[in-house]
Amino acid sequence: MPNRLDLSIGDWRRVSPKYVVVVIVGAVVSGVIAAAAATFFWLVVRWDWGWALLAAVVVATVIGLVIAPRRARSIGYMMREDDLLFRRGIMFQRFVSVPYGRMQLIDINRGPVGRALGLADLKFVTAAASTGVVIPGLKEADAAELRDRLVELAESRRAGL
Amino acid sequence: MSRLPGGPLTPAERAAERFTDGEWHRLHPATPLLRGGIVFVAVLGFVLSNLRERIVGFFVGAPDYGGDPLDQIYDRGWEGWALLAVAVVLILCIGAFYLSWRMHTFRITGDAVEVRSGILFRTQRKGRLDRIQGINVQRPLLARIFGAAKLDIAVAGHDANVQLSYLGSSLADGLRADVLRLASGVKAAEQEAAEPGKSESGLPDSASGVSGLVNRRVNEFLAPELDPSLAPPQSVVKIPPLRLFGSLVLSGFTVFLVIVVVLLIIGASTGRLWLLFIVLPGLLGSASFYVNRFTKSLRYSIAGTPDGVRVGYGLLTTSNETLPPGRIHAVEVLQPLMWRPFGWWQIRIDTAGHTSEKGAAGQAATTILPVGDATDVSRVLSLVLPGFVTEQHRSVIEAGMTSRGRDFFVGSPRRAAWIRPFSWKRTGYTILDGVILLRRGAVWRSLSIVPLARLQSLEIEQGPLDRMLGLASTRLHTVSGPVRPRLPGVDSVHSAELFETVAAGAVASARSDTSHRWAAAPPVSPHLDPEGQSH
Numbered sequence: 001m002p003n004r005l006d007l008s009i010g011d012w013r014r015v016s017p018k019y020v021v022v023v024i025v026g027a028v029v030s031g032v033i034a035a036a037a038a039t040f041f042w043l044v045v046r047w048d049w050g051w052a053l054l055a056a057v058v059v060a061t062v063i064g065l066v067i068a069p070r071r072a073r074s075i076g077y078m079m080r081e082d083d084l085l086f087r088r089g090i091m092f093q094r095f096v097s098v099p100y101g102r103m104q105l106i107d108i109n110r111g112p113v114g115r116a117l118g119l120a121d122l123k124f125v126t127a128a129a130s131t132g133v134v135i136p137g138l139k140e141a142d143a144a145e146l147r148d149r150l151v152e153l154a155e156s157r158r159a160g161l
Numbered sequence: 162m163s164r165l166p167g168g169p170l171t172p173a174e175r176a177a178e179r180f181t182d183g184e185w186h187r188l189h190p191a192t193p194l195l196r197g198g199i200v201f202v203a204v205l206g207f208v209l210s211n212l213r214e215r216i217v218g219f220f221v222g223a224p225d226y227g228g229d230p231l232d233q234i235y236d237r238g239w240e241g242w243a244l245l246a247v248a249v250v251l252i253l254c255i256g257a258f259y260l261s262w263r264m265h266t267f268r269i270t271g272d273a274v275e276v277r278s279g280i281l282f283r284t285q286r287k288g289r290l291d292r293i294q295g296i297n298v299q300r301p302l303l304a305r306i307f308g309a310a311k312l313d314i315a316v317a318g319h320d321a322n323v324q325l326s327y328l329g330s331s332l333a334d335g336l337r338a339d340v341l342r343l344a345s346g347v348k349a350a351e352q353e354a355a356e357p358g359k360s361e362s363g364l365p366d367s368a369s370g371v372s373g374l375v376n377r378r379v380n381e382f383l384a385p386e387l388d389p390s391l392a393p394p395q396s397v398v399k400i401p402p403l404r405l406f407g408s409l410v411l412s413g414f415t416v417f418l419v420i421v422v423v424l425l426i427i428g429a430s431t432g433r434l435w436l437l438f439i440v441l442p443g444l445l446g447s448a449s450f451y452v453n454r455f456t457k458s459l460r461y462s463i464a465g466t467p468d469g470v471r472v473g474y475g476l477l478t479t480s481n482e483t484l485p486p487g488r489i490h491a492v493e494v495l496q497p498l499m500w501r502p503f504g505w506w507q508i509r510i511d512t513a514g515h516t517s518e519k520g521a522a523g524q525a526a527t528t529i530l531p532v533g534d535a536t537d538v539s540r541v542l543s544l545v546l547p548g549f550v551t552e553q554h555r556s557v558i559e560a561g562m563t564s565r566g567r568d569f570f571v572g573s574p575r576r577a578a579w580i581r582p583f584s585w586k587r588t589g590y591t592i593l594d595g596v597i598l599l600r601r602g603a604v605w606r607s608l609s610i611v612p613l614a615r616l617q618s619l620e621i622e623q624g625p626l627d628r629m630l631g632l633a634s635t636r637l638h639t640v641s642g643p644v645r646p647r648l649p650g651v652d653s654v655h656s657a658e659l660f661e662t663v664a665a666g667a668v669a670s671a672r673s674d675t676s677h678r679w680a681a682a683p684p685v686s687p688h689l690d691p692e693g694q695s696h
Contacts (some may be wrong), residue, residue, distance in 0.1 A: 003628050003629065003630070003631035003653060004628060004653070005621065005623040005628075005633050005653045005657065006653075006657060006658065007657050007661070074591065078231070082665075082668040083664055083668060086674070091624070091625050092622065092623070092624045093622065093628075094620060094621075094622050095620065095621050095622075095625045095660065095667055096618055096619065096620045097618060097619045097620075097660065097664040098617075098618040099616075099618070099664070099667055099671060100669045101668070101671055101672075102616075102617050102618060102671070118379075126617040126618055126638070127317065127323075127513060127617050127640050128314055128617035128618060128638035128641070128642050130620075130638045130641075130645075131617060131618040131638045157668075157672075
């Protein structure tokens with residue numbers, strides 16, 4: 001595909017394969033909640049188009065489940081000389097570059113499912129609110145190690161705002 | 162430290178110098194009154210309006226209505242107790258005011274500004290001088306009558322201001338200059354070379370007596386917001402009242418208003434009169450919007466000082482902000498369609514610190530030029546981006562502002578017309594001397610200028626429609642503000658190149674940037690350092 005956005009820079013480090021489980025559980029839970037709401041409108045509030053709503057929710061959830069493995073695989077990151085590159089998305093591709101010196105804060109978050117699988121999310125905060133880089137599904141040990149490494153790099157390249 | 166580094170001090174700076182010795186100092190004695198001033202005046206007004214009848218009656222001898230609390234007190238002979246109660250309340254108030262004034266102290270050291278306040282709940286706030294994003298001297302109307310001013314030191318972050326409210330009016334000006342001097346990192350060595358003469362002794366306006374005081378107040382009140390002798394005069398932009406009026410009339414708000422009025426007329430003519438009663442108060446309120454913006458911008462001024470850009474505005478409540486160099490993260494020059502026949506432009510900026518007050522024309526303080534022509538734009542740009550906006554880059558900036566496209570800016574391919582039918586020709590970017598210029602919009606023209614040294618991060622995106630056309634969009638992440646630099650619909654190969662170039666450029670620019678101590682000697686570079694000073 002010639003039109004595809006291609007940065008052609010080496011190999012991306014991918015997140016843990018177990019992260020697919022987190023995506024699937026998330027899709028199933030939100031699907032069930034949406035389906036329950038649709039059923040409520042169909043059977044209790046007696047909307048005529050309630051069944052169509054339910055069908056749409058089911059179809060959306062199934063599509064979500066089918067593409068979950070690809071979505072999880074699309075997430076990648078790379079530590080270059082001076083910046084961290086991050087990518088995600090298949091339909092809507094997104095590449096972000098964050099210079100190490102710009103990192104203000106690094107968070108490690110663990111959700112309930114991720115914790116059961118021993119996974120953690122790493123979140124980067126810069127002075128710009130729109131940066132919004134979260135690397136999900138890292139092994140806990142990897143996440144801690146990556147955080148320490150990034151803090152060290154940020155410290156050595158510290159710049160003003 | 163007792164002496165400030167840098168060149169000769171002005172009288173105001175000299176007067177403020179004793180406050181920068183690193184010891185704790187107190188604020189203006191009228192501070193509690195001014196901070197609670199509105200409440201105090203309101204209570205006084207309430208009491209007076211309630212006693213009006215009685216006061217009139219006392220002098221004129223009106224009939225006695227009887228039955229109100231004062232009569233009750235008088236009839237039962239409780240005057241003594243009532244007076245005692247009033248006295249106790251007064252003493253308590255004054256005591257609380259005095260105590261809060263005693264406990265409210267500030268100090269300015271070589272690298273930080275600190276404020277302590279509170280009687281029961283103590284707070285202490287410390288702002289680092291090398292993180293100062295802007296210093297604002299505000300004078301609310303009431304404070305101006307007392308000859309006081311508020312010094313608002315913005316450090317990076319939301320609501321992260323260190324406020325010294327209130328200080329004496331000239332002291333606030335002097336202290337601002339002193340704080341900027343300390344923050345600029347001027348080396349002590351330069352101070353020796355520029356030791357000021359001892360001729361100036363104290364403030365010139367140290368007239369004594371009541372008449373002197375009144376004169377001084379009146380002078381302060383009438384003085385222009387910007388002392389012309391402090392700034393090179395050719396850099397001051399003035400907004401003619403007619404242009405200001407025109408820019409307000411030709412704003413998006415007016416279009417909205419016209420639509421509402423037309424809808425109203427249609428509604429009223431078809432018998433829906435109730436619409437009128439819902440919307441009419443809002444319409445009347447919009448008149449005050451125009452008046453407010455107009456009066457505030459009448460005294461707009463901008464000038465360059467050695468310590469950054471100074472922007473002043475306000476007719477009754479005035480504000481005067483200094484933005485040190487390198488604190489402006491992004492600049493946008495824009496022109497709505499209706500302004501084009503007149504050649505008017507507006508300039509907005511992103512800064513990391515935000516003062517809570519509104520800026521010129523009642524707009525957010527991020528609108529650094531409410532309206533101006535092309536000459537004003539180039540003057541303001543040369544103030545906010547002094548290193549970049551020079552003679553040799555003038556043509557680039559002009560092209561970015563007015564060009565119809567297809568020039569030396571790296572632009573969109575023809576197929577981008579599918580998603581950007583009007584603006585695809587104009588869309589484009591160029592990188593020059595560590596600054597990136599993004600040009601877009603054919604109807605609503607806009608040119609974003611971002612110094613790479615201030616860039617926080619960078620993003621490229623491609624959705625399904627973009628992918629079909631082989632396009633991608635780029636977004637530059639800067640600190641939050643009205644400028645959101647983005648460039649949609651550029652060839653995906655060009656976008657990938659842009660991404661790489663800007664990512665590398667941002668790192669390089671940030672490394673060589675020294676604007677957090679803007680007046681400090683440049684970093685190790687032997688040919689620029691003839692005296693061979695060590696750092």
